[in-house]
Amino acid sequence: MTIGEALKSRRLHARMSQTEMAAGIVSESFYSKVERGVHAIDAETLIKILSVHHFDVTGFFAQINNQSSAGPFFELTSEITFAQNKRDVKEM
Structure with a gap:
């Protein structure tokens, strides 16, 4: 996955x-x-x-470097982290 593809996904x-x-x-x-x-x-x-929009920087780079290490639940984890960083209890 490229940086552009990962940004678009996020x-x-x-x-x-x-x-x-x-x-x-x-x-x-x-x-x-x-x-x-x-x-x-x-x-x-x-x-x-990434920081301004409360995206997990470490997770972003992990997604780019090794997609398979992100596992099948990467998208769910990403959404939970995003909601947590925004302090959005309803979304979590």
Whole structure:
């Protein structure tokens, strides 16, 4: 899985638009190109996007590096972590 594919996956699970993901960090155009694999993104900017939206940075990199280690429950774990980071008890 590429960084762009992983970002898109996280974004869609969070029910966010590309505009919301990019807001205040990078342009929507640049972000869209990262998701599509047209542009690379530097580590600082990637971590900032993940952190601002309360995504698990370590889990994100694990997903990219070794999909199989994420296991069959990765998506569920990701959703629980996202809800927990947002302190959204109802979603959890």
